[in-house]
Amino acid sequence: MSIEQNKLNVWRFLEDIWSQGNLALSNEILAPDFVFLLGVPPYKVEGPEAFNQLVVRNRTAFQNLTYVPDREGTVAEGDMVAAPWSMHAKHVGTWAGITASNKDVAIDGITHFRFVDGKIAAARVQNEALSLVRQCGGVAPAGEGTEYKLVQANIAHVRRYIEELLMKGNFAIASELVAPGFSIDRSAMPDAIAGPEGLHKQMDMLKLAFPDLELRIADLFGNDDKVVARFEAPGTHTGEFAGIAPTGRKVMWKGIVIYHVKDNKVTHAWACWDDVGLVQAISKP
Numbered sequence: 001m002s003i004e005q006n007k008l009n010v011w012r013f014l015e016d017i018w019s020q021g022n023l024a025l026s027n028e029i030l031a032p033d034f035v036f037l038l039g040v041p042p043y044k045v046e047g048p049e050a051f052n053q054l055v056v057r058n059r060t061a062f063q064n065l066t067y068v069p070d071r072e073g074t075v076a077e078g079d080m081v082a083a084p085w086s087m088h089a090k091h092v093g094t095w096a097g098i099t100a101s102n103k104d105v106a107i108d109g110i111t112h113f114r115f116v117d118g119k120i121a122a123a124r125v126q127n128e129a130l131s132l133v134r135q136c137g138g139v140a141p142a143g144e145g146t147e148y149k150l151v152q153a154n155i156a157h158v159r160r161y162i163e164e165l166l167m168k169g170n171f172a173i174a175s176e177l178v179a180p181g182f183s184i185d186r187s188a189m190p191d192a193i194a195g196p197e198g199l200h201k202q203m204d205m206l207k208l209a210f211p212d213l214e215l216r217i218a219d220l221f222g223n224d225d226k227v228v229a230r231f232e233a234p235g236t237h238t239g240e241f242a243g244i245a246p247t248g249r250k251v252m253w254k255g256i257v258i259y260h261v262k263d264n265k266v267t268h269a270w271a272c273w274d275d276v277g278l279v280q281a282i283s284k285p
Helices: 004-021 024-027 050-060 129-135 146-168 171-177 193-210 274-282
Strands: 028-037 044-046 062-068 075-077 078-091 104-116 120-129 179-187 216-223 226-236 250-262 265-274
Touching: 004 024, 004 028, 004 050, 004 062, 004 075, 004 078, 004 104, 004 179, 024 028, 024 050, 028 050, 044 050, 062 146, 075 265, 104 129, 104 146, 104 216, 104 226, 104 250, 120 146, 120 216, 129 216, 146 171, 146 193, 146 216, 146 226, 146 250, 146 265, 171 179, 171 193
Parallel strands: 028 120, 179 265
Antiparallel strands: 028 044, 062 078, 075 078, 078 104, 104 120, 216 226, 226 250, 250 265
16 A cells, blocks of 8 residues: 555545544454554544444534544655644533533644554544543633643643754753653654764754754644644755755655653654655755
C-alpha cells in the first residue's frame, strides 16, 4: 500500500467512520487486531467491533459529530501517518460520565496511525481531552483546578524547551529542561536521539544545512502528562544535507512531536517529520 493510500485511509477513518458513522468501512481499513488508544475512558479499545461500539457511543453523545482532517498538515512516512484534525459537535448525551450539557464543543487533536499490510493496525490519539471535559461541564473552568494547572505548566515547559534548546541552542540550561535519560524517537532514524548531547548534535547538523531554520509552533496543546507540538519550519538550504549539496532553495519542513513531561522535565519525545518531503524539495531538478 502506498503512502498516499495510507493517508487516504486515515482521512476516511476520520471523515467516513467518525463523522458519517460508516461502520462497515471499519472492516475494510482496520486490521483484525486493531488497537485504539485515547485519553479518556475506555482508554484502550481492541478490534474493529469494539471500535465501532465506541463510535456509536460518541455519535450518540455528540450531535453532528464532525472530524475535519488537516490534509496539508498530515505527515506520512513508511507505515506511519500522523494526522492533525479538528472536531466540533453538540454535547447531547452522557459522555465520560458527564450528562448532556447541550453545549457546542470543539477541540483539536492529532492521531498517530500505524499500518500493517495496508490496514490500520493502531491509532493513538493525542487531543484536548481536558478541554472537552471542561466544555461539557466536567471539571473546573480554565485557570482553576490542579489538573488543569498541571497541564498548562507542562505546555509552558515544552514551549521553553523548544525556544531555549531547539531555537536558541542554549544547551547550558539543558539540565533544567530535560530529565536524566532523556531521549527522542525519530521516525526516520533507527536509533533514538540520546540525551541533550544527541539533540545538540542533531540541531547543529540542521543549522549547518539550513542556517535560517525556524521552528514555528503551529499548534501546542496537552493532556495529562503529554504535550503535542505541530511545527512548520521554514529554512533555506545553504549547506549539505543528507548528502545533497547546497541548492539555495527555500523549504517548509513540517513535523509533529509528542513530549512526555514529568516533574517539570521533558523525559521523552516521539517525533515524526516529513523528511521525505524535505529531501524531495531540495533534490528536485
